[in-house]
Amino acid sequence: MTGTRSAAAPVVGLASLPMYDLPELRWATDAWWQGLALHLREAGLRNLPEALSRPEPGRGAGGEADPVPLLRDPRLVIGQTCGYPLTHGLAGWVSYLGTPRYAAPGCKGSDYRSFVVLRADDPAETPAALRGRRAVINGWDSQSGMNALRALVAPHAQAGRFFAQVVTSGAHRRSLAMIREGRADLAAIDCVTLELLRRVDPAALEGLEARFETPAAPALPYVTRHGVKPGLLAALRAGIKAALADPELAEVRAALLLTGMDFDRAADYSVITEMERTAELLGYLALA
Structure with missing residues (x-):
């Protein structure tokens, strides 16, 4: 033995995009991550996962997969969540990245x-x-x-x-x-x-x-782990912007209905808690 200690292996980050991950579209979700990861690396990020992590079946309501444990993972680099957990169960666990724009009837902007x-x-x-x-x-x-x-x-x-x-x-x-x-x-x-x-x-x-x-x-936000430094937030957003502009990813974005992303809407998710508060003022505390 030489008495020297080998360097610890770098921690590989985690990515999870479970919100619209229909079985028929997993090829598109996976391809979107591969393209996104490429642009994130070009923006300076390292130790990105090769593949997306998906929630374990049977942990959520009705036996469905529950995305929350992955989104609370301290290794989270990029994820997507519903807006209600963003303002409730994930508050203090994740930081806002951006709000996607989708080409679907009923959407307006993001x-x-x-x-x-x-x-x-x-x-x-x-x-x-x-x-x-x-x-x-x-x-x-x-x-x-x-x-x-x-x-x-x-x-x-x-x-x-x-x-x-x-x-x-x-x-x-x-x-x-x-x-x-x-x-x-x-x-x-x-x-x-x-x-x-x-x-x-x-x-x-x-x-x-x-x-x-x-x-x-606001549509379902992209997020990262809580407390990331401003430089990392900027790099993440730069990578997302580049992926959204990449013509090689146009078919994948179209399959996912993804047309763009706004990055300045963190405060707008307060409309979710305002909906809840208005219902409570009307005496309708819970859906029943």
């Missing part, structure tokens, strides 16, 4: 919204007419599936109730299946998911209709 989806033969003509229906949500920490729906129906709630039942499915796609099968009557589905499903799995929407729209909010 805002998005949900549509309330019903069976096509449902006679409801107004949100108020949904009283007494069975709602299904993808999860209690979802802006698109829970908080936006609560904001829509809160003015019509009575004694803190509006629906006959609220159940969780674990995923927007599973919520749609439950409506088709008659196990639920409605769900709020974000407009990007709806457009992706129209393209890759139109059968998932067969017999259903997107009838009412919810208030808008």
Whole structure:
């Protein structure tokens, strides 16, 4: 033995983009990460992972994968989350990077919204007419599936109730299946998911209709671990900008409906907590 100690291996970062990672589009999500990683390296980042990390099945609502543990990982270089966890369960765990722009009906700039989806033969003509229906949500920490729906129906709630039942499915796609099968009557589905499903799995929407729209909010943000230095934030954003401008990635971006990103909207996510606060002032503390 020489008495010298070998240098510790560098810590490899973690990347996770689980929000619109439909099985039919995993090729595009993976290709987007490969292109993004290339531009991040050119922006000066090192020790990036070769592949994305995906949530473990069975840890979330309805047996679905839960992205939160990965997004709380101190190795996180880049991730994407729903806006409700950003302002709640991930507050203090992640830092904001940017707000994507998507080419989907219902999006405006980097805002998005949900549509309330019903069976096509449902006679409801107004949100108020949904009283007494069975709602299904993808999860209690979802802006698109829970908080936006609560904001829509809160003015019509009575004694803190509006629906006959609220159940969780674990995923927007599973919520749609439950409506088709008659196990639920409605769900709020974000407009990007709806457009992706129209393209890759139109059968998932067969017999259903997107009838009412919810208030808008900033789209699902890209994030990094909390407390990163300004120089790293700048490098991350430079890499993202370069990837968004790379013509070699145009097909991949189109498959994911990704058209750009705004980097100055961190404060705008307060609209999510404002929706929640307004519902509470109306006596509608929880979706019920």
